[in-house]
Amino acid sequence: MTFNELFKIILTGDKDQSREAARRVRKFLYSSQSDGKNEYKQIKNIIKTAPNAYVKISEGWRQENFAMAVSVIYYLHDRENNPDFLFPWLFQLLQHENGNIRQASVRMIQNELGPLTYYIRFPGRKSDFHQLSPEKSDQILSELRVNLNNLAVSSWKDSYKKFKYINHLPSGTYKSVQLILSVLGEYCNDVADDQLRVETKEQILSRRKEIEQEIVDIFKETDPTSPPPSRKASDGQGRLRRGKEQFTLQDVKDAIYNEEDNDDMMKVVAMFDRGDASELSNVLELVTDAWNYFPHKILGGISPAEKLLEYKRTSVNDESR
Known part of the structure; x- marks a missing residue:
């Protein structure tokens, strides 16, 4: 079994087969059966082509299986110097009615917050894992925060006023956005909130x-x-x-x-x-x-x-x- 074979089942198998294959991705990733370098190449290609594969899926349950499986291997992508390469797609997933799909998107976006905020948390120190300049990171973070806040505004409901904590919010896009913003806030707690760029x-x-x-x-x-x-x-x-x-x-x-x-x-x-x-x-x-x-x-x-x-x-x- 390979990652390509597992994802083929996810995309073409029946409901039970697709679900089982999606859940086998994590086990296979950490098993001794995977073929190191060759499997890594497959993973990179699966992640790179994920938006194109996803848009062809019509069944909701298959979309869920696919998004969850991609989120498991997502951290192994090879785009460390271009961490926002899937953000447009992930923003689409954040607005999906399926909570598991939204959570998959949350995990993938949160995965990029550490590298993106490295220059803030460790000023003056170079990272061994990426070559992102502070200027590039700042640009991506600024756009990310603006887009997240715009999405929060458009998904806001007056009924949310009564909830004091994020975890108490009803499941939905607004809650998913707040989960990402909360982690971003923890990483950037030394950065003033007024640095959020709000256009005139x-x-x-x-x-x-x-x-x-x-x-x-x-x-x-x-x-x-x-x-x-x-x-x-x-x-x-x-x-x-x-x-x-x-x-x-x-x-x-x-x-x-x-x-x-x-x-x-x-x-x-x-x-x-x-x-x-x-x-x-x-x-x-x-x-x-x-x-x-x-x-x-x-x-x-x-x-x-x-x-x-x-x-x-x-x-x-x-x-x-």
Whole structure:
């Protein structure tokens, strides 16, 4: 048995076979049966291609088995100098309705917090395990904290006010985000909270326009019936063709504005599906940005980024009283 064979069963076996194979991954990892160097190569490839494999899974139970199995071997990836390489995918998992899938994502993100905060916890000391510069780590941490806080804002419910401790919160995306932020806070307890970068209203609107243009550009590249860049489309947007379906920027904005549950983000991702698995990482990153900067009806018609700004301003006003 090899890791490739186990993951093949996870992806193609029936419900019981898939579940059993997923649980055998941990045992096999620590057993003497694994073939060292060759197995390590398989692990690296499984992790690298995980988002592409996951997006093809339709059954919820298989998604759970796959995500949990990947989380077991995730720490053996070879991207120490690029620890955020799967963050767009992991943010999708954080919003899944299945608690085991969310927990798998929590574990994988938390795995990166140690290396990312090394320069804070051990200033001036070089790590033997990675070559991340303080500047690169700081950039990744800043983006991570902003995205986590945006996700916390969009998943917040007033009923959570009565809970004093994270462990007492109901299972859900908000709790999963807080579990990550709590560990990040422990690692960075010497860093002032006001170092969290919160964009101004003008910066948010500017970034929103940039994202809109990125989406329009992708749509114009995709549909051969769209006018070339030198000609303006009738709707000014260009269209994305997927089979007989066509999507525009407005379709993306409407889907995000009217979102009601965690699966709606994946519906937006599906709009960009051109059958090219190599594009998935970029698509996930773009959709995550759109989700953070486009308005949501459930947030009162503003974006998570604007909600975070609103929260920050309220906190500052409360402290000044």
